Amino acid sequence: MKTHSILLLLTGLLTCATSVWATPVEIDLLGRSWYRSSTNITTWSKTSTQIVYRPNTENTEALAYFANQSSPVTLDIGEKLTLSFDYTITGAVNNRASSLRMGLFNSGEATRVSGNFSSAAGADDYTGYFITTNPGATGETGTALRARTDGSSTSYLLGGGASSVPGVVLDSSASTKVTLNASYSGFLEIARISATEVRITYSFGGESVVWTDSVYNYTSFDTIGVNFSKVSSADSTTLTINRLTLEVTAIPEPATVALLGGLGSFLLAVACGRRRQR
Numbered sequence: 550m551k552t553h554s555i556l557l558l559l560t561g562l563l564t565c566a567t568s569v570w571a572t573p574v575e576i577d578l579l580g581r582s583w584y585r586s587s588t589n590i591t592t593w594s595k596t597s598t599q600i601v602y603r604p605n606t607e608n609t610e611a612l613a614y615f616a617n618q619s620s621p622v623t624l625d626i627g628e629k630l631t632l633s634f635d636y637t638i639t640g641a642v643n644n645r646a647s648s649l650r651m652g653l654f655n656s657g658e659a660t661r662v663s664g665n666f667s668s669a670a671g672a673d674d675y676t677g678y679f680i681t682t683n684p685g686a687t688g689e690t691g692t693a694l695r696a697r698t699d700g701s702s703t704s705y706l707l708g709g710g711a712s713s714v715p716g717v718v719l720d721s722s723a724s725t726k727v728t729l730n731a732s733y734s735g736f737l738e739i740a741r742i743s744a745t746e747v748r749i750t751y752s753f754g755g756e757s758v759v760w761t762d763s764v765y766n767y768t769s770f771d772t773i774g775v776n777f778s779k780v781s782s783a784d785s786t787t788l789t790i791n792r793l794t795l796e797v798t799a800i801p802e803p804a805t806v807a808l809l810g811g812l813g814s815f816l817l818a819v820a821c822g823r824r825r826q827r
Contacts, residue, residue, distance in 0.1 A: 573631075573796040576615050578773050585611035587665040592787065600775075600790040603640075607778035608709045610650075612672070614772055615795055618656050621771035624747070627800040629740035630770060635732060635792040636754075640785030642729050644685035647693070647714050649753070649788070650707040650776040652679020653737060653795075654697060655769045662706075672706040672774075674699055677767055679707055679774065680737055681714065682753040684727035692723035692753050696765045707776035719762060725755035732791070741768050 579600065585593055592603035593611070602611070616622050622630060632653055654677030662671055676699050683691030697706075697716040708714040727733065733754030740748045746763045773795070779786040 573798040576795040576797070578613060578615060578793040578795055579790075581613040581615060581773075583611050583613045584662050584665055585609075586667075588667045591782075598791070600793070601787060602775070602777050602790070603785075603787040604778050606780070606782050607648075608705065609778055610705060610707050610774060610776040612662060612706055612772055612774040614656075614661070616771040618661055618771060621655050621769040622797055623769040624739070624741040625800070626741050626743060629738055629798050631736060631738040631796040631798070632773065633734070633736045633792065633794050633796070634790055635734050637730065637732050637789045637791070638684055638727055638786065639730055639789065640787045641779075642685040642727055643779045643784060643786055644683065645778065645780050646683050646691065647681040647708070648778045649684050650679055650681045650714070650774075651735070651737065652695075652697070652707060652774050653677050653739065653770045654679075654706065654772040654774060655767065656772055657699075657769075671704050673704045675706055675772060676765070677770060677772070678719075678737065678739060678749060678762075679716075680723075680735075680751045680753060681707075682723075682725045682727070684725070684753075686726065692725040692755065693721040694719045694723075694749060694751055694758070694760055696762065696767070698765065705776070706772075706774040719749075720758060720760040723752060723756050723758040725753040727754070734792075739767075739770075 580597055583595055586609045589605045589609040591605050592601060594601040624630060630653065654675045656675055659674035675697060677697050679695055679697060681693050681695060695714065695716045695718055735753040738750040742748045745766055746761055747766055747768060748759060748761050750757060750759045777788045
């Protein structure tokens, strides 16, 4: 094999190795079947391109599944799951603590929510991570990362009113300031960095924050949840979600990496040896 052919083969192998490491699988969550609070949401309209969500007051939420209960998306070390979304609030922006919430959860062995619900969703034993914000905050405050723990005190997936948010606060250092009729892009990224830790990066469109969780270390997910509330039923506050996607970025098996790396090193050594012989 000529030297230039070896180098071309080596380049192809290295390109292949790079693509294997970072090729995400994207799931469009707008195309999923959603279940929602049927009595507490004034307007709910879902198409393939957007969700229009106008709550009555509080205790309103919606959820969808992106994996089978028996085979959730489970992160190995080095893998990550990224929820990305674009949203706009119109009508009015309410100054209400934790009134916008979004997260990723695992239904585990719980009885799954399988239809619209009149009050609480019945998601008592779902676990996972979610982010909350006060979109009407006068300053860049009010955004937090929370863990929904097993046996949380509410059967709402993301909680009821402002005073009944489930789970525990992990971090509240992010900054978000939402302006009426403006479009924002947010995300919740969960990466497994060791056998005992996950690294969570999140933003509601303002400052992004990185947090490492070694207490709960949730690594399996099959559910997306959204919760939106407002102060008064007279308010015209409406949430429009224009993009809602989930990306799973996997890594290759260790044996694959070793094979590509070893073969690449061998070919490089052969190429160098041939150059020296000239």
